[in-house]
Amino acid sequence: MQTPKTRRVRLALSAMTALTLATTLAACSGGDDDGSAADGVTTISVATFNEFGYEGLIEEWNDSHDDIKIEQVKVGTWDDAKANLFTKLAAGSGLSDIEAIEGDAMPAIMAESGAFADLTDPELEGRWLDWKAEAGTNAEGQMIGYGTDVGPEGICYRADLFEQAGLPSDRDEVAKLMGTWDDYFATGDTFVEAMPGTAWYDSSTSLSQAMLNQVEFPFETDNETVDVENPELEAVYKTVTDNVDRGLSSKIAQWGDDWTAQFQNDGFATIPCPGWLMGIIEGNSEGVDGWDIANVFPGGGGNWGGSFLTVPTQGEHQEEAKEVAAWLTAPEQQAKAFAAVGAFPSQVEAQDSPEVNEAVNEFFNDAPIGTITADRAAAITVQPFKGPKYSDILTAFQAAIMRVDDGSKDPEASWEQFLADVEALG
């Protein structure tokens, strides 16, 4: 049956197969680096998410070190990094030499602290803010994570849209409009009335997270018992879901495609703004002028996120990794990361350094972000208690908020579903 026709089909098929195979093999062979090359150079991989501002620092290190090289592995969001982290913790291999952990998930990491190297180093005592150092230390007093940044929140806003809406656009004037959450929402009402096509804030999920960061016991009591039916959490839920009909929310989930796209489309006017978010805003807003940051946060201060660097014990080069982690989280380096992406240092010395204090951000209309963020840090009065389940419950809570936001459930039904989801966490 070998007609010329079938032969040609076969040829075509085998060509395609070869092409497919080649592509697959090429895809598989990438990143197959065990870190220790024959020439005595050790490569330390650093897994980060979002923007840590490490690009310049890594270049600096690699230029001055011949024996140890740093390689960054970046993923989009913490949730993706978390899924990867737990999968590979369970597998017992595959993690980077240094893994960045989002602050909210640190308690869950503490529960697995056997899988992470003890990074305790007497020389580094006093490097970090007390609460940051505590959050990186397990019950046995071993330091598991070196703090990178903290996330004192301000309000980033689009001055150009404020002007169009007839609101004051100067950052000091704007600060006066949003001292409390009620003021903030009322200003939002004025804004959306004038600019119906633009939402007041970027996403209900980010707003709810910002508000949660002012609650002392959001999901768990201090003996780590899950308690989500507390009045404070219910109040946050009610406030955020009540806003849906007011048109303040963009009704878009944070970190999604539409969320990224709305930076380019005048989708919203304000966003709760921890330091590290400034780099992300700048990255998403190419070609958009008018961003500014107000030295205020509704209802007092709040800290959102801020991360840690950990060294998993499954790594082959833990000593070198520890050295690199200590270097990256040193005050001088974190001060530079602040200049690069706005991640506010968790190191006492860095916070007092002129590089941070005098920092001005050109993209945010030359805002003195050093003094603003320091003020925002000083305004923080509550450090919410975060137990081992915090990160998982937060994910469920944000899904509950989104269900109301996108109209797939009414607030009561969505809350019931949230309770069931928390129950299922076991």
Added chain:
Amino acid sequence: MTTHLHTRGGDIDEMSPLRPGHGPRAVRPEPPQWRQRLSRADHRYSPYLYVAPFFVLFLVIGMFPLGYTAWVSVHDWSLLGGKGDFVGLENYREVLDSPYFTKQLVNTISIFLISSVPQILIALVLAGLLDNQLRGRTLWRMSILLPFVVSPVAVAIIFGSLFGDRYGLVNQALNVVGIDNIAWHTNRLASHVAIASMVNWRWTGYNALIFLAAMQAVPRELYESAAIDGAGRLRQFVSITVPMIRPTMIFVIITSTIGGLQIFAEPRLFDDTTARNGGSDRQFGTITMLVYDFGWQLRDLGRASATAWLLFLVICVFAVVNLVLVRRIGSLGGER
């Protein structure tokens, strides 16, 4: 061939008279007989030996995980903590009680139907068209396979952006013709259509090529005589082509059933919410995503394994139903 048959025949003839004298081997050593036996054993058993590597591999990488998953599913088993107590069918009960199981099962079947049915029909038509004497045939045939080379992850990212609820290209195009924005990530049916479209984009060409290969094997005389009998192109396609490629259709339908019911990467990456469970209300969460949710987000491998086994049973049921249906439909063409 003929020599072979000859030996075999002679074999039997020689064997029977010799058999009684087999015992006292020391008295009368018979190398040729031993060799014959060997060759007979070779003839009889070596085919099994040749296929054995596959089955040994299948046992190790196919059956073992299946059995091990069943073992895990009857225990408390945490992702990081490992094995706990034996709990019998408790995990299955918990999974079946979860409202997400039913919802995600329905989603899976819905996405499967919306993707597979049009996909196989389009592939069939496409293959029928490509089975003609076209100029530059190889180019056409290869180009329909091109989407298959693209990784599903890349497809999902591109389609996820195209189907953006607010700023997606698809909605902008719809706006031009006066249709309002469709909530691709929120509306349950719309999200299924969006995901099905990525699956179809990737798999239609692949299935069309398999159909095409089968169509090439249909004897051309059948078409000639049909043409003489006055059958048009359409009639020829329905009455000759489709019945003649029935075995291939069974193959394609079964493989796409298995693949369709296991869909994972597309809906997971299509999701914009941080949990990636298939939308805020699991509008497009599938069973495989539920396995992932239990195993890696709730870190409970017991429930994950139970869900995986339930999915396995569902697929078996679907495969059998499909087989029966396709047998019926195919034989209508009149092969019987």
